[in-house]
Amino acid sequence: MTATPTADEPLGPSPDATRTDRVPDAPRPPVGSAAGATGGPAQAGAGGPARTGKGGSVPAGTGRRRRAARPPNPFAVPGLRRDVDPLNPLRHRDHVHFYVPVDHTEESFEQCQEEFGDPSYLHHEGRLVLVTGERGCGKTALINRCAHWLREQLGKADLTAEVVDLTREARDNEAIPQRRGNVCRALMDKLFELQLLTTNLAYEMRDSPDDAYRNLPGCLERDQVLIVLLPPSADLTEELVYYGIRAPRRVVFFAETAYALPAEHRQALDRDSPVPPVYLHVSGFDHRHADQFAQHRLDRLPAGTLPRLAPTALEDFIDNGRLATIREMQWLLYGLYEELRVQDDRPDEVTWEHISRHFIRRLRDLEGQP
Incomplete structure (x- = not known):
């Protein structure tokens, strides 16, 4: 044995x-x-580094043939x-x-492609894309792939897409109102830095997320779409429902959570969001x-x-x-x-x-x- x-x-x-x-x-x-x-x-x-089969380094000047x-x-x-x-x-x-x-990544990616096959509806609506799955299962990689594809897809529809990465702009231990405020301020700051705002109205409202999101579409060029990557969420309802409701037209929020999504939470998202979110899932x-x-x-x-x-x-x-x-x-x-x-x-x-x-x-x- x-x-x-x-x-x-x-x-x-x-x-x-x-x-x-x-x-x-x-x-x-x-x-x-x-x-x-x-x-x-x-x-x-x-x-x-040149090493022997047992892990030892080859001394300099030994006269051995170069590997x-x-x-x-x-x-x-x-x-x-x-x-x-x-x-x-x-x-x-x-x-x-x-x-x-x-781990279901291909099925989820194809589902995202189907949901945004004709992205023209984004002229009138915003959207939340929610990716669920345990830690280490590829949620962030899937979001990056979907956002990359969507950016290319929007270009084919004569829309200009900008991906704004806010994944590091909030912490799990922060209260939800504080997280919302940090995310909104970071978004407005980056849009200002990128010179994507045609007027500063939304930027001046950066400390009031509800007002800033409501006025954001009017501060962008008519063909401008924002793909916003949100920080990972530890909350299953309040924070996610907020972005589902507040997604302005021509804005797509991508969010991820390592927590399971019970049926009642999905029902709340579907009920309270003007447009039902896109649900993607990855697993072990x-x-x-x-x-x-x-x-x-x-x-x-x-x-x-x-x-x-x-x-x-x-x-x-x-x-x-x-x-x-x-x-x-x-x-x-x-x-x-x-x-x-x-x-x-x-x-x-x-x-x-x-x-x-x-x-x-x-x-x-x-x-x-x-």
């Missing part, structure tokens, strides 16, 4: 053995920003600084190619979607560059009916392949044992953090 792999074992080839143990459920990885399809930080070049450039990490995404930052095609257009149809996934995500990333490298995952590697890691998140898989596999790419002695394929040993090391690192 074989014991559960330990963190001290290398990630090189492992002896043939029968797995007899399973690792505990993986913890939530560190939050890089709001959760979801995510990517890792882009690497400055294919080369990393070939290290392969890139397939889980690194250009433009991102942290391994769990969400994809953002609003800033990096090529991120649209990194989305993988897992099983080993099949985890494997689909991993293969999508690995397929970006030429065959044979780095070892592939064994057919049952993730099935064995995500077991007992547990659901993983896109952030968890990105955190785990980015770190694993960051180690593999700088090794000289790599396994033929990545097995459950390799993933488990890496997971235990990362867990120890997290436990050692203050």
